[in-house]
Amino acid sequence: MPCDIPAYSLPGVNHQVLLARRPNGIPVAADFTMVETPVPVPGEGEILVRNIYLSVDPAQRGWASAEANYSAPVPLGTPMRALGVGVVLKSHHPDYEPGEFLYGWLGWQDYAVIGEKQIVHRAKEDIPLAGFLALIGIAGTTAYFGLTELGRPKPGDVLLVSTAAGSVGSLVGQLGKSLGCRTIGLTGSDEKAERCRTRFGYDVAINYRAGNLAEKLAEAAPEGINIFFDNVGGAILDTALRHLKVGARVVQCGTASIGAWNPPPMGPRNEREILTRRLIWSGLIVFDYIDRYGEAAAELSRLYKAGKLSYELDVAGGLAAAPGAIAALYAGDNHGKMIITTG
Amino acid sequence: MPCDIPAYSLPGVNHQVLLARRPNGIPVAADFTMVETPVPVPGEGEILVRNIYLSVDPAQRGWASAEANYSAPVPLGTPMRALGVGVVLKSHHPDYEPGEFLYGWLGWQDYAVIGEKQIVHRAKEDIPLAGFLALIGIAGTTAYFGLTELGRPKPGDVLLVSTAAGSVGSLVGQLGKSLGCRTIGLTGSDEKAERCRTRFGYDVAINYRAGNLAEKLAEAAPEGINIFFDNVGGAILDTALRHLKVGARVVQCGTASIGAWNPPPMGPRNEREILTRRLIWSGLIVFDYIDRYGEAAAELSRLYKAGKLSYELDVAGGLAAAPGAIAALYAGDNHGKMIITTG
Numbered sequence: 001m002p003c004d005i006p007a008y009s010l011p012g013v014n015h016q017v018l019l020a021r022r023p024n025g026i027p028v029a030a031d032f033t034m035v036e037t038p039v040p041v042p043g044e045g046e047i048l049v050r051n052i053y054l055s056v057d058p059a060q061r062g063w064a065s066a067e068a069n070y071s072a073p074v075p076l077g078t079p080m081r082a083l084g085v086g087v088v089l090k091s092h093h094p095d096y097e098p099g100e101f102l103y104g105w106l107g108w109q110d111y112a113v114i115g116e117k118q119i120v121h122r123a124k125e126d127i128p129l130a131g132f133l134a135l136i137g138i139a140g141t142t143a144y145f146g147l148t149e150l151g152r153p154k155p156g157d158v159l160l161v162s163t164a165a166g167s168v169g170s171l172v173g174q175l176g177k178s179l180g181c182r183t184i185g186l187t188g189s190d191e192k193a194e195r196c197r198t199r200f201g202y203d204v205a206i207n208y209r210a211g212n213l214a215e216k217l218a219e220a221a222p223e224g225i226n227i228f229f230d231n232v233g234g235a236i237l238d239t240a241l242r243h244l245k246v247g248a249r250v251v252q253c254g255t256a257s258i259g260a261w262n263p264p265p266m267g268p269r270n271e272r273e274i275l276t277r278r279l280i281w282s283g284l285i286v287f288d289y290i291d292r293y294g295e296a297a298a299e300l301s302r303l304y305k306a307g308k309l310s311y312e313l314d315v316a317g318g319l320a321a322a323p324g325a326i327a328a329l330y331a332g333d334n335h336g337k338m339i340i341t342t343g
Numbered sequence: 344m345p346c347d348i349p350a351y352s353l354p355g356v357n358h359q360v361l362l363a364r365r366p367n368g369i370p371v372a373a374d375f376t377m378v379e380t381p382v383p384v385p386g387e388g389e390i391l392v393r394n395i396y397l398s399v400d401p402a403q404r405g406w407a408s409a410e411a412n413y414s415a416p417v418p419l420g421t422p423m424r425a426l427g428v429g430v431v432l433k434s435h436h437p438d439y440e441p442g443e444f445l446y447g448w449l450g451w452q453d454y455a456v457i458g459e460k461q462i463v464h465r466a467k468e469d470i471p472l473a474g475f476l477a478l479i480g481i482a483g484t485t486a487y488f489g490l491t492e493l494g495r496p497k498p499g500d501v502l503l504v505s506t507a508a509g510s511v512g513s514l515v516g517q518l519g520k521s522l523g524c525r526t527i528g529l530t531g532s533d534e535k536a537e538r539c540r541t542r543f544g545y546d547v548a549i550n551y552r553a554g555n556l557a558e559k560l561a562e563a564a565p566e567g568i569n570i571f572f573d574n575v576g577g578a579i580l581d582t583a584l585r586h587l588k589v590g591a592r593v594v595q596c597g598t599a600s601i602g603a604w605n606p607p608p609m610g611p612r613n614e615r616e617i618l619t620r621r622l623i624w625s626g627l628i629v630f631d632y633i634d635r636y637g638e639a640a641a642e643l644s645r646l647y648k649a650g651k652l653s654y655e656l657d658v659a660g661g662l663a664a665a666p667g668a669i670a671a672l673y674a675g676d677n678h679g680k681m682i683i684t685t686g
């Protein structure tokens with residue numbers, strides 16, 4: 001797959017999307033500014049990468065926030081933190097060569113100068129380039145470790161997934177299916193519910209916006225749910241908790257339904273559900289598994305090539321789409337894993 | 344220890360405390376009635392036990408409730424479900440003999456006719472008779488399995504315990520100490536805090552009623568808490584969650600601070616804490632470990648005889664104290680494991 005891209009055929013300017021101010025809740029377009037800067041020059045041990053596909057991820061909301069979080073906030077005035085796939089143009093590092101494709105922390109910009117620790121994968125797996133973002137990137141690794149390590153599915157388990165048609169949820173559902181689970185997907189429209197069933201193999205898909213979620217869950221899982229892989233939190237979580245079986249596992253992967261955490265929104269107290277149902281409710285941050293990304297990539301690629309996993313892409317053409325992309329993601333406007341081309 | 348108690352020296356009447364109506368939240372004295380009935384006669388395979396010490400446990404609130412729970416509600420008009428220690432007076436079961444002491448489901452009454460499955464332990468361990476309730480009974484087994492199986496302490500871990508001077512909490516603190524933890528106890532008065540330090544070996548004890556709990560936790564555990572063994576839920580839980588380290592374990596053993604669950608009280612949403620701190624929050628019902636009670640009894644007795652565990656008793660003389668005892672327990676009036684003598 002690697003090929004040589006001559007630098008002289010590329011623009012001599014670096015478009016960057018900078019974080020201009022701390023978002024109030026979900027980042028919106030006005031929180032960013034676009035600037036043009038010279039193509040950067042790699043220093044000793046560094047690599048110049050031409051970015052090809054950049055990722056839009058729900059986790060970017062947390063990275064942009066100033067609130068205490070699992071990673072340091074993106075400094076204001078710097079390119080928005082983002083994963084991406086790119087090709088090496090120049091390398092001052094002995095282990096990397098021009099023409100090699102890399103997946104890692106490239107940021108929302110045309111060109112990145114990175115060191116080795118910004119590299120997550122060398123793009124060696126035999127999958128499409130966009131698959132490094134949509135399949136074995138943050139979404140796929142999150143789905144893989146969240147389900148296998150925290151959800152711990154057994155054949156016959158009932159697996160409930162929120163944002164079931166999303167970049168993580170769609171893979172969780174398919175992985176669960178491949179492990180013998182009965183899968184129930186929650187999503188925000190009838191059209192997405194249909195896609196959950198036909199494209200991602202869910203046994204049942206529920207449009208939670210159509211109401212009566214509690215009744216529909218009771219009907220879909222009359223004996224209760226063994227695993228809840230939750231990307232949304234909030235009222236959907238509260239309802240789902242009350243349909244879990246004794247000993248069920250809850251994987252808290254995201255809280256997309258919560259607009260802002262400061263001050264913390266209120267909800268019904270859930271500790272009695274945890275106690276009486278003997279839940280095991282775990283928080284998931286995929287970066288805790290960084291040493292095992294290779295394992296996830298190998299297994300996800302294997303399942304993909306065996307036809308057991310598929311993904312959808314929602315491709316925005318050009319960096320100009322980036323500033324509004326996170327808000328669009330939280331609004332559920334996307335169909336599949338959202339990526340941005342650098343043009 | 345077993346000895347023969349001639350039945351003819353005992354009263355010919357059975358005092359019983361019956362559950363008269365479903366409590367509205369915490370059971371109060373008026374939810375029970377006392378009756379006198381004839382001493383029951385054991386049938387085929389059954390055993391007549393003269394009860395000696397009966398237990399008062401926070402879990403009785405759940406057993407008396409009609410709400411969906413982990414065990415069937417106590418039927419109205421029957422003796423309140425309770426653990427106790429008694430001596431066999433008559434046995435129609437080949438494996439049990441008069442004079443033998445048993446620990447099990449005896450109920451709030453003077454005499455019980457039981458089958459083998461109501462027996463939890465034969466009283467063989469070389470510990471005081473009240474220790475079957477206070478040390479290796481429901482409190483001790485709860486402390487043991489909750490801490491070792493769900494809390495999973497490592498030497499050097501910071502262990503926070505609520506109701507730290509209570510029947511479960513006092514044992515959790517001492518067990519944690521014996522496993523190399525630094526222990527912080529939360530309790531409801533300065534006097535209890537002092538007892539936590541001097542009697543139960545807590546490194547720090549905080550009277551949460553004195554205010555500034557967040558500041559005091561930050562001071563007591565500046566690098567955060569590894570394990571929170573929680574018996575109370577509510578606002579204390581909300582505060583403690585925000586002082587947990589990444590990867591901390593929360594053992595939800597009780598929800599004593601919540602007066603009533605119907606309708607569910609509201610609180611700040613906690614799913615973001617679970618996610619960003621990668622908590623593992625588990626519900627604990629000790630009956631899930633019923634097959635391993637012997638293991639807990641052996642280890643708790645060993646630590647007790649080695650001087651590493653002590654317990655306190657709060658003894659109420661006579662069944663007349665029983666109807667108001669659960670409410671007194673929730674009010675924190677007791678000093679130590681509450682037991683009732685049958686007189």
